[in-house]
Structure formats: structure tokens, C-alpha cells
Amino acid sequence: MDPSDIENTDDWLGCPTPLETCRHQLALYENEFEELNLQLRQARERIFKLVEMHTAASAERETLRTQLAAAKSEAVDASRRANDIETKSTWELMAKTKHISELVTKLEAATGINVRTGQPIR
Template structure:
């Protein structure tokens, strides 16, 4: 047998021909492309869902911020009202203390026009 013929394995039993090898490789590539296409489609669906979730979260955040601003305005109005009531209560408390002092004789009663005559 010639040494050049030893290197030619096309006719060996079980060895694929170059055409069979190319077809096999082509099928491998086709399967890989199909799998990658499926993965790409799934990834796009997931991204679309994430974008929808993000938009929903933004909407909820904006709604919560608007609600917070409204409650903040109400809170400021209530704090002002509480401050006004506190001042009014202090004024009334001072008046009560002054009147108690008059009743207890600690402070001279105010002079009226009847007492001066």
C-alpha cells in the first residue's frame, strides 16, 4: 500500500465523508441558531415585562408623591391651626391666672368709674 493512500480515510468504515461532516456541522449550526433565536425571543419578552413593570412602578411612585404632597399641605395647615390654638390657649391661660389673682386678692381689682366717685 502506498503511504499516500494511508492518509486518505474517506473509505474507512464509520468515518464520515467531507460532505457528511459539512452536513452534520450545518445541522449543529442550525440547531444552535434555533436555540439562540428562542433565547432571544424569551429575553425580549422578559425585557418587555420589565419595561411594563418599570412604567407601572413609575406611575405608582408619581401617585404616591402627589398623595404625599397633598398630605404635606394638609399637615402644614393643621400645624398652623395647632400653633394658633396654642397661642390662643396661652392668652386665655394668662387671663385665667389674672382673674384668679384678682379673686384671691393678690392683685388689686381694676378701678371702675363707680369706685372713683
């Protein structure tokens, strides 16, 4: 047996040749490349869906902000009207109380009887 044949394992049964090894490694790389392309495509689809969801959420947020601003404006207007009504009714009540007080004074002066007690005024 030639000593150079000891290192030559190309003809051993079950040992792949360098070309077969390269082809096998190439097939592994191709499979990995296809898998990565699939994952990339799926990731892009998910990103696209997320962008669509973000756009929809942003539009809804803007709609809600507009509605909130309108509701705040209406609340301020209603508060102002309520305050005006309360002020007006307080003034009217005070005016009526004053008028009643004046009428009571005139009645007591005319009749000489205390309206609250029913007793004669001295």
C-alpha cells in the same frame, strides 16, 4: 497497494465524507442558531415584562409622592392651627387669670377678708 491510497480514507467504513462532515456541522450550527433565537426571544419577553413593571412602579411612585406631599401640607396646616389654638387659649387663660385676680382684689377690698385664707385683712 498504491501509496496514495494510504492517505485516502474516503471509502473506509464509518468515516464520513467531507460533504457529510459539512452537513453535520451545518446541522449543529442550525440547532445552535435556533436555540439562540429561542433564548433571545425569551430574553426580550423578560425585558418587556421588566419594562412594564418599571413603568407601573414609576407610576405608583409618582402617585405616592403626590400623596406624601399632600399629607405633608396637611400636617403643616394642622400644626399651624394647633399652634394658633394653643396661643389663643394661653392668652385667654392669662386674661381670665388677670380678671380673677382683679376680682379677688376688689372682693378683698370690699369685704376686708383675705379670700385665700378667710382671715381678716390687716
